[in-house]
Amino acid sequence: MIKKYINPEIAKWKSISKRPVVNLKKIEPLVQKIFDKVRSSGDSAVLQFTKNFDNVDLSNIKVKKSVLVNSKNKVSEEFKQALDVAKKNINKFHLSQITKPNIVETSDGVKCWQEKKPIEKIGIYIPGGSAPLFSTILMLAIPAKLAGCKQITLCTPPNKKGEVDPSILYTAMLCGVSDIFKVGGIQAIAAMTFGTETIPKVYKIFGPGNQYVTVAKQIATSYNVAIDLPAGPSELLVMADSTSNPSYIASDLLSQAEHGEDSQVILVTTYKELLNNVEDEINKQMDSLSRKKIILKSIKSSRFIFFENNSKAISFINQYAPEHYMICVKNEKLFIKSIKNAGSVFIGNYTPESAGDYASGTNHTLPTNGFSKQYSGVNIDSFLKAISFQKINKKGIKIIGPAIEVMADKEGLQAHKNSIKIRLNDL
Amino acid sequence: MIKKYINPEIAKWKSISKRPVVNLKKIEPLVQKIFDKVRSSGDSAVLQFTKNFDNVDLSNIKVKKSVLVNSKNKVSEEFKQALDVAKKNINKFHLSQITKPNIVETSDGVKCWQEKKPIEKIGIYIPGGSAPLFSTILMLAIPAKLAGCKQITLCTPPNKKGEVDPSILYTAMLCGVSDIFKVGGIQAIAAMTFGTETIPKVYKIFGPGNQYVTVAKQIATSYNVAIDLPAGPSELLVMADSTSNPSYIASDLLSQAEHGEDSQVILVTTYKELLNNVEDEINKQMDSLSRKKIILKSIKSSRFIFFENNSKAISFINQYAPEHYMICVKNEKLFIKSIKNAGSVFIGNYTPESAGDYASGTNHTLPTNGFSKQYSGVNIDSFLKAISFQKINKKGIKIIGPAIEVMADKEGLQAHKNSIKIRLNDL
Numbered sequence: 009m010i011k012k013y014i015n016p017e018i019a020k021w022k023s024i025s026k027r028p029v030v031n032l033k034k035i036e037p038l039v040q041k042i043f044d045k046v047r048s049s050g051d052s053a054v055l056q057f058t059k060n061f062d063n064v065d066l067s068n069i070k071v072k073k074s075v076l077v078n079s080k081n082k083v084s085e086e087f088k089q090a091l092d093v094a095k096k097n098i099n100k101f102h103l104s105q106i107t108k109p110n111i112v113e114t115s116d117g118v119k120c121w122q123e124k125k126p127i128e129k130i131g132i133y134i135p136g137g138s139a140p141l142f143s144t145i146l147m148l149a150i151p152a153k154l155a156g157c158k159q160i161t162l163c164t165p166p167n168k169k170g171e172v173d174p175s176i177l178y179t180a181m182l183c184g185v186s187d188i189f190k191v192g193g194i195q196a197i198a199a200m201t202f203g204t205e206t207i208p209k210v211y212k213i214f215g216p217g218n219q220y221v222t223v224a225k226q227i228a229t230s231y232n233v234a235i236d237l238p239a240g241p242s243e244l245l246v247m248a249d250s251t252s253n254p255s256y257i258a259s260d261l262l263s264q265a266e267h268g269e270d271s272q273v274i275l276v277t278t279y280k281e282l283l284n285n286v287e288d289e290i291n292k293q294m295d296s297l298s299r300k301k302i303i304l305k306s307i308k309s310s311r312f313i314f315f316e317n318n319s320k321a322i323s324f325i326n327q328y329a330p331e332h333y334m335i336c337v338k339n340e341k342l343f344i345k346s347i348k349n350a351g352s353v354f355i356g357n358y359t360p361e362s363a364g365d366y367a368s369g370t371n372h373t374l375p376t377n378g379f380s381k382q383y384s385g386v387n388i389d390s391f392l393k394a395i396s397f398q399k400i401n402k403k404g405i406k407i408i409g410p411a412i413e414v415m416a417d418k419e420g421l422q423a424h425k426n427s428i429k430i431r432l433n434d435l
Numbered sequence: 436m437i438k439k440y441i442n443p444e445i446a447k448w449k450s451i452s453k454r455p456v457v458n459l460k461k462i463e464p465l466v467q468k469i470f471d472k473v474r475s476s477g478d479s480a481v482l483q484f485t486k487n488f489d490n491v492d493l494s495n496i497k498v499k500k501s502v503l504v505n506s507k508n509k510v511s512e513e514f515k516q517a518l519d520v521a522k523k524n525i526n527k528f529h530l531s532q533i534t535k536p537n538i539v540e541t542s543d544g545v546k547c548w549q550e551k552k553p554i555e556k557i558g559i560y561i562p563g564g565s566a567p568l569f570s571t572i573l574m575l576a577i578p579a580k581l582a583g584c585k586q587i588t589l590c591t592p593p594n595k596k597g598e599v600d601p602s603i604l605y606t607a608m609l610c611g612v613s614d615i616f617k618v619g620g621i622q623a624i625a626a627m628t629f630g631t632e633t634i635p636k637v638y639k640i641f642g643p644g645n646q647y648v649t650v651a652k653q654i655a656t657s658y659n660v661a662i663d664l665p666a667g668p669s670e671l672l673v674m675a676d677s678t679s680n681p682s683y684i685a686s687d688l689l690s691q692a693e694h695g696e697d698s699q700v701i702l703v704t705t706y707k708e709l710l711n712n713v714e715d716e717i718n719k720q721m722d723s724l725s726r727k728k729i730i731l732k733s734i735k736s737s738r739f740i741f742f743e744n745n746s747k748a749i750s751f752i753n754q755y756a757p758e759h760y761m762i763c764v765k766n767e768k769l770f771i772k773s774i775k776n777a778g779s780v781f782i783g784n785y786t787p788e789s790a791g792d793y794a795s796g797t798n799h800t801l802p803t804n805g806f807s808k809q810y811s812g813v814n815i816d817s818f819l820k821a822i823s824f825q826k827i828n829k830k831g832i833k834i835i836g837p838a839i840e841v842m843a844d845k846e847g848l849q850a851h852k853n854s855i856k857i858r859l860n861d862l
Contacts, residue, residue, distance in 0.1 A: 033657075086841055087841060087842075087845060089838070089841075090837075090838035090839075090841035090842050091838075091842070093542075093835060093838035094838060094842065096541075096542075097541035097542055097545065097547075097835070100539060100541045101539055101541050101547045104537050104539040105537075105549060107534055110531050110532075112527060112528055112531040112796070114523075114524035114527045114528050114795060114796035115520075115523075115524055115796075118524065118790075118795050118796065120524075120528045120795055120796045120797050122532060122814065123774075125774065125775055125776070127808065127809045128775065128776075128808065129808075138847055139845070139846045139847030139848070140845070140846065141846060142842075142845070142846070143842060143846060175845055211808045211809035212809045226656065226657055229653065229656065229665070230460075230653055232665065232804065232805070232806065233809075234809040234810060238656070238659065255857060256854070256857060256858060259850065259853050259854035259857045259858075260854050262850040262853070262854070263848065263850040263851040263853070263854045265850070266848055266849070266850040266851070267848075293850075293853065293857075296853075297849050297850050297853070298847070298849045299847075299848070299849065299850065303850070344824070347550075347552065347822060348552055348555065349552070349555075349820075350822050351822065351823070352822070352823045352824070352825070353822060353823065353824045353825070354825055354826075355824065355825065355826040356826055356827070356828070357858075358827050358828055358829055358831065358832045358858060359825055359826055359827040359832075360832075360854040360855060360858065361854070362839055362843060362848075362851040362852075362854045362855060363545075363825065363827055363832070363835065363836075363839060363855075364823075364825055365839075365843075365851060366838070366839045366842045366843065366851075367835045367838050367839050367842070368541060368545050368547055368825045368827060368835065369539070369541035369542075369545065369547045369825070370547050370823040370824075370825050371823065375820075377659065378659070379659065380820065380822070381554065381555065381556075381638045381820075382554045382638035382639045382660075382661040382820060383661060383820055384819075384820040384821035384822075385821070385822075385823060387549065387821055387823070389816065389821070392811075393776075393802075393807065393808075393809060393810055393811040394811035394812070394814055394816070395774060395777050395778065395779070395780060395807070395811075395812075396778070396779045396780065396791075396797040396798065396812060396814070397771070397779070397780045397782065397797075398779070398780070398781055398782065398786055398790065398791055398795045398796070398797050399782040399783055399786055400783070400785050400786040400790055400795065401783070401785055402785055404785065405785045405786075405787075405790070408520060408524070408790065408794045408795065409790075410517075411516070411517035411518075411520035411521060411793070411794050412517075412789055412790060412792075412793045412794050414513055414514060414516075414517035415514075415517050415518070415521065415569075415570060415793045415794070416789060416792075416793065418514060418566070418567070418569070418602055419566045419567065419568060419569070419570060420565055420566030420725070420726075421566070421690065421693060421694075421726070421789075422693070422724050422725045422726065423686065423689040423690040423692070423693040423720075423724050423726065423730070424690040424693070424789040424792060424793075425789075426686050426689070426690070426720065426723075426724070427683070427686035427687050427689070427690045427787040427788070427789045428787060428789060428790075430682060430683060430686045430720075431683060431686075431784075431785060431787065
């Protein structure tokens with residue numbers, strides 16, 4: 009039975025919007041301990057933790073070139089063709105995000121511009137689990153390569169046999185990953201933070217993971233490594249009215265709910281009947297799904313909400329700040345232009361969330377847990393940094409120099425003032 | 436006596452590039468304690484810490500409207516005019532960074548685009564000290580306002596009289612800051628992280644500070660608040676050849692050195708005589724400077740380096756990854772196009788670093804400590820987040836749907852596959 013709310017008052021929105029997140033502060037000491045050990049002992053610590061946590065005794069953590077090349081014989085043609093469709097679209101969309109330098113003369117003789125350059129060394133973490141999550145490699149390695157990142161390191165935990173699934177290897181090879189290491193969890197993040205004898209240090213770490221990986225990425229930032237995004241459980245909010253299709257919506261909510269027990273799905277509607285119609289469809293469709301057990305648990309933190317008008321629905325949605333936001337309404341323009349906070353938006357009855365997860369071209373690494381209030385999802389800029397430039401001629405420094413002298417003086421920075429004075433004296 | 440290196444071998448570059456940074460891990464427990472207290476007790480904790488750390492007993496931490504308005508009578512006309520010059524240029528440059536959505540049809544019937552929206556609530560921290568650092572307000576509030584941020588909160592420590600310098604107040608008013616609070620240090624960052632009865636919670640915190648503020652901002656990120664950049668001591672690297680002017684370069688190095696005892700200045704040159712010429716000029720100019728004491732200390736961590744060719748100089752500079760990078764050479768094009776890592780670049784003999792600190796239009800909040808390898812300085816995008824959109828029609832889902840089904844199946848996500856199947860069945 010899904011929790012339903014009819015016209016909830018604003019005072020209740022915060023509690024309705026609460027995500028099923030856990031406090032991770034208590035994990036920090038363990039993570040810090042593993043970081044310290046990997047920092048001081050390098051590969052030997054990594055191997056030891058792999059033995060402890062993954063129950064595999066590896067002698068070599070780097071995937072051999074021959075194994076990598078051979079992966080193409082271990083995946084189906086159908087799979088390769090599907091990857092090609094996804095790759096083409098992801099490539100095209102991220103390519104369109106590249107901006108060119110734009111030189112501006114802010115004052116006569118003062119030229120300023122910005123240029124974006126690739127982050128040279130990046131790391132990608134791909135978690136283990138019951139199925140190989142190759143799609144995240146598409147989402148991270150394709151834009152990294154487009155941006156011009158030189159070294160793309162991938163870490164992923166080995167299975168019980170000490171191997172990595174061929175679909176991971178093939179996708180990594182297809183997308184230009186430089187090196188793959190069979191290392192998972194905290195030790196993988198620590199290894200990419202400090203570098204070991206085998207695993208290179210990187211400047212920025214991308215990718216999802218469990219709560220240990222989440223805390224490890226947070227701790228990595230205290231060692232000067234950047235990260236893509238703080239992580240949280242995945243979520244979908246669907247806004248729908250009477251023009252929507254209840255069975256489609258149910259299928260989308262279910263696809264979100266199967267991600268994990270902590271996934272959250274929200275239905276907001278201005279059409280009251282939809283609350284029950286979608287629930288009925290969910291119950292109908294759920295029975296045939298392989299991950300029904302997970303869905304039954306995640307559905308517990310889900311909410312179906314009726315609002316009497318669009319304006320209230322929009323306000324609620326913006327304060328919820330959904331990771332995935334699906335709009336299935338007649339007046340979709342109103343909802344699109346009112347968006348303040350969201351990760352990725354899916355418009356209309358034929359735009360399921362799963363399209364964005366795999367192949368529409370948009371990125372699926374997105375801000376969860378309300379983070380879309382302040383974070384972008386991964387895009388081409390995640391792999392670049394902007395450098396600013398200025399070039400001032402004699403005329404320019406004559407014009408802006410006196411203002412700089414006044415301000416430097418006021419801030420008590422006499423040497424700053426002097427660097428202007430010494431030039432102006434010559435002109 | 437400045438440390439000089441003649442053609443240092445690559446193996447030594449890492450140690451030459453070492454910044455005078457201190458380990459901040461031991462400060463963390465104190466910062467965490469203050470965070471916990473501000474979280475649980477709000478304003479009363481903030482007032483208590485202000486009493487403890489700033490030695491001021493305040494009853495009201497919010498700057499009154501009347502005090503704010505009156506600030507315009509307490510600053511000089513000359514100062515107001517200087518601010519206007521800076522504001523115009525900063526505004527113009529940051530305005531030029533705004534990008535428009537670009538709709539791409541990744542596949543027939545699959546439209547994708549990105550829109551940038553303002554971060555609604557931001558916080559600016561301005562440190563105290565011997566002089567009022569109003570220039571950072573220009574650098575943060577002007578682009579925040581341009582980006583469309585709705586609520587701009589500013590925290591700055593009160594002086595011994597419990598007041599804030601009029602130049603800070605006037606600049607804040609000029610740039611559209613919403614509210615100013617007389618709160619400094621860790622308690623200010625904690626207050627903006629959690630919100631108190633008086634100080635609003637923000638989504639992203641900007642601004643410089645001492646090591647306590649640096650750690651506080653790092654800890655804020657573990658409570659879901661974004662920050663502009665990890666902080667470190669400021670630095671300048673000048674690349675110069677025989678066409679440069681030793682006295683100008685000395686004035687620029689000195690302007691960087693006066694920032695703080697931990698500032699670092701580096702001279703790289705392919706013209707050996709410059710090493711002594713610039714040092715002589717530094718010694719000559721230093722005597723008349725008010726912050727000579729600070730300069731004498733910071734100059735200790737400075738290095739003057741000769742390389743026999745441009746190519747080695749360029750490699751060294753990219754691995755150093757300077758915050759401020761000044762290029763004073765004949766072949767400036769070569770150096771500009773070779774830049775991989777830098778915060779802000781100053782080109783030619785009439786482009787002193789102080790121009791970028793105040794008025795050229797570029798932002799002075801920049802990545803220090805080698806962070807330019809992975810971070811941009813503050814720009815318009817720091818106040819925005821990108822949201823991705825997709826709209827797929829019947830034709831589009833028919834084209835990409837089968838690939839999504841294959842990939843979802845491979846990842847064991849049957850409900851994802853079903854959300855495509857249920858639509859394709861209807862078409």
